């Protein structure tokens with residue numbers, strides 16, 4: 368007979384908090400409160416019938432993120448327990464990439480990515496962002512109104528990432544659509560995963576035939592000697608990990624700026640830099656809300672909870688951020704980098720600086736092209752996309768005086 372610890376028994380009696388429900392997108396803070404009421408680690412469902420432990424306490428999160436002896440990033444033992452058509456598999460299924468690897472394999476994959484991104488010079492990245500913003504202003508500018516999620520943040524990331532990965536601009540809508548379906552982890556997740564896989568396979572096949580001055584080519588030629596299949600999976604991860612959260616970082620920051628006189632009255636005068644708005648999002652409304660998925664290598668007692676092996680243990684960056692907001696209020700100390708939105712430990716986001724540059728440059732450029740951007744709806748009325756993993760606006764409608772990049776004025 369199996370004996371259960373008190374904490375395990377308590378969890379088997381607790382109704383899991385359903386992070387897959389529509390209500391979660393509407394008001395995640397209610398769900399985080401329910402999770403916190405259970406203690407530092409709560410019991411939730413990522414999809415119907417897919418349970419997970421969710422860490423909502425900062426100390427527990429840090430202990431877990433640094434304890435590679437106890438916790439692994441390899442989902443395969445869990446994967447064997449879920450049905451093939453589970454909608455979260457697209458985001459959680461094992462692939463030979465840095466996110467799902469431990470130990471030496473992780474170091475090999477991660478080093479090759481870090482080295483490849485090191486070759487992206489900041490001035491070059493800035494120029495790519497500026498070019499993408501100009502292209503989009505050409506599209507939306509003459510209309511005097513736009514949706515800054517669907518017509519700015521998301522296509523912008525597709526354009527920037529496509530250029531870094533050596534693909535033409537025309538392909539960016541295809542990338543955008545596939546990734547959107549994948550991260551929502553809903554009924555279209557499998558379709559999105561298949562479309563995205565096809566996209567990356569075509570890209571790598573093209574780069575094997577002919578190298579370019581781009582990330583996949585640098586990965587193919589990296590001294591770690593990654594096979595074409597391994598490069599494919601690093602690119603699959605990096606495009607997905609980069610596009611969605613960065614688009615959401617930009618649109619969440621824009622929604623804060625445009626709805627808030629504190630920002631909008633001072634932005635063009637430079638008194639409160641865009642970086643502050645981006646950092647506020649990272650502190651209070653992080654785009655990758657629940658990820659950092661780990662698996663105990665064996666059953667273990669952790670912060671008062673009996674954690675079973677092969678069950679996901681998710682770090683709720685969103686709940687951690689929200690706790691901080693409640694505790695310290697919306698105003699941070701300047702330069703405060705205490706948030707965990709990039710995670711911590713060996714798997715912490717490897718491209719923070721690139722991301723911050725992309726997000727701040729994109730917003731600054733947009734505001735310089737369209738200085739009188741005005742939100743159509745109050746922030747409280749905006750809606751959020753479903754899905755357990757992200758904090759992502761459905762749309763951000765705005766008005767502005769029509770203009771084109773060919774008119775005089777705009778960014779210097």
Ligand code: HEM
Pocket residue numbers: 465466467477480604605606608609610612613616649653654655658659660684708709710713714715716717718721722
């Ligand atoms: C240029 C854009 C970005 C790229 C290319 C990128 C890429 C990556 C990669 C490759 C990893 C896996 C690292 C590893 O396992 O060793 C990672 C992890 C992570 N990234 Fe990023 N990222 C980007 C933007 C963002 C943004 C905007 C956020 C949210 C604010 C974010 C949050 C995270 C977090 C929380 C992890 C850890 C995930 C985990 O432990 O499972 N990233 N990122």
